[in-house]
Amino acid sequence: MNWKRAGIAVFAAVPLxxxxxxxxxxDPAEIPSPLPGHDAPRFNLSVFAPGEPPLxxxxxxxxxxxxxxxxxxxxNFWASWCGPCRxxxxxxxxxxxxxxxxxxQFVGVLYIDRPTSATQWIADxxxxxxxxxxxxxxLTAIDYGVYGVPxxxxxxxxxxxxxxHVGPVTESVLQHWIDxxxxxxxxxxxxxxxxAQ
Amino acid sequence: MKRIAAIGVGLAAVALCVARQAPAQAAxxxxxxxxxxxxxxxxxxxxxxxxxxxxxxxxCQGESIQDSPSELALQMRGVVRERLRAxxxxxxxxxxxxxxxxxxxxxxxxxxxxxxxxxxxxVLLVIGGLALVAYLVKRWTAPEAAQ
Numbered sequence: 001m002n003w004k005r006a007g008i009a010v011f012a013a014v015p016l017x018x019x020x021x022x023x024x025x026x027d028p029a030e031i032p033s034p035l036p037g038h039d040a041p042r043f044n045l046s047v048f049a050p051g052e053p054p055l056x057x058x059x060x061x062x063x064x065x066x067x068x069x070x071x072x073x074x075x076n077f078w079a080s081w082c083g084p085c086r087x088x089x090x091x092x093x094x095x096x097x098x099x100x101x102x103x104x105q106f107v108g109v110l111y112i113d114r115p116t117s118a119t120q121w122i123a124d125x126x127x128x129x130x131x132x133x134x135x136x137x138x139l140t141a142i143d144y145g146v147y148g149v150p151x152x153x154x155x156x157x158x159x160x161x162x163x164x165h166v167g168p169v170t171e172s173v174l175q176h177w178i179d180x181x182x183x184x185x186x187x188x189x190x191x192x193x194x195x196a197q
Numbered sequence: 198m199k200r201i202a203a204i205g206v207g208l209a210a211v212a213l214c215v216a217r218q219a220p221a222q223a224a225x226x227x228x229x230x231x232x233x234x235x236x237x238x239x240x241x242x243x244x245x246x247x248x249x250x251x252x253x254x255x256x257c258q259g260e261s262i263q264d265s266p267s268e269l270a271l272q273m274r275g276v277v278r279e280r281l282r283a284x285x286x287x288x289x290x291x292x293x294x295x296x297x298x299x300x301x302x303x304x305x306x307x308x309x310x311x312x313x314x315x316x317x318x319x320v321l322l323v324i325g326g327l328a329l330v331a332y333l334v335k336r337w338t339a340p341e342a343a344q
Contacts, residue, residue: 034299138272145297147255
């Protein structure tokens with residue numbers, strides 16, 4: 001064996017293999033968000049699905065992000081045509097119920113969808129505990145850098161985005177972030193594997 | 198062995214060069230939508246098309262929001278138009294989208310920081326690959342000519 005030639009071949013191949021390994025280990029559809037750590041874009045959005053007491057808001061009411069300063073706000077972008085949104089619906093609606101009366105607010109923002117379809121979807125799913133709002137022209141979705149649904153943003157009590165979750169969110173992720181950010185927090189001991197982007 | 202190594206380096210250089218060129222070609226592609234739009238303010242529409250052609254559609258493959266027929270791209274073009282109408286410069290509109298989606302949203306990365314490598318590296322690799330091929334070919338052919 002010619003060791004010099006073998007060395008040259010390895011020298012040429014290793015960077016190439018490293019490049020492919022890096023490329024294939026990443027999700028090409030994922031867009032890293034620059035928003036965590038920055039102020040959450042404000043929104044004033046109209047309620048189309050009220051939610052259930054005690055979290056209900058009247059249809060037509062305006063939900064403003066700035067009204068929730070001092071609370072952890074969970075902003076979930078979803079649509080009735082989105083399959084993975086079905087998978088996370090129970091986690092969101094149950095966690096919102098668990099935190100009713102505490103400084104945590106859930107808001108569902110409809111993404112490129114009709115409120116009539118979304119209202120039917122909520123009924124088909126057995127209801128939703130927290131209010132859902134309509135985002136005409138996707139202005140809020142674009143303000144949040146949304147590129148698909150479901151996407152969930154956790155806004156801390158000072159109004160900053162603490163975490164962005166792409167894909168179906170789970171109860172343990174929600175509980176971890178709410179517990180760790182809520183004023184007078186009682187941190188959840190079973191913190192899940194969740195990485196802020 | 199040498200031939201394999203040389204071909205590997207050459208292919209890598211060409212692949213990187215093609216990857217770098219593909220988004221640029223998409224950005225330069227003539228707008229399909231601008232031709233069919235019926236702008237009320239042609240200057241604003243032209244400016245909107247120019248800015249939208251530089252922004253990547255988040256739900257497409259290598260397409261600008263100007264060229265994509267997707268709903269999100271349509272709504273992003275609306276945001277571009279409204280921001281320009283409100284007095285933002287094209288650079289301010291692009292900066293807004295970068296603040297929301299990151300540098301990823303730009304079809305042509307800015308020539309700053311590590312991005313410079315995207316522009317320089319393919320050229321260096323092509324030159325290096327060609328030089329290596331030329332050197333090896335010369336070495337392989339020299340002994341045969343001597344025999």
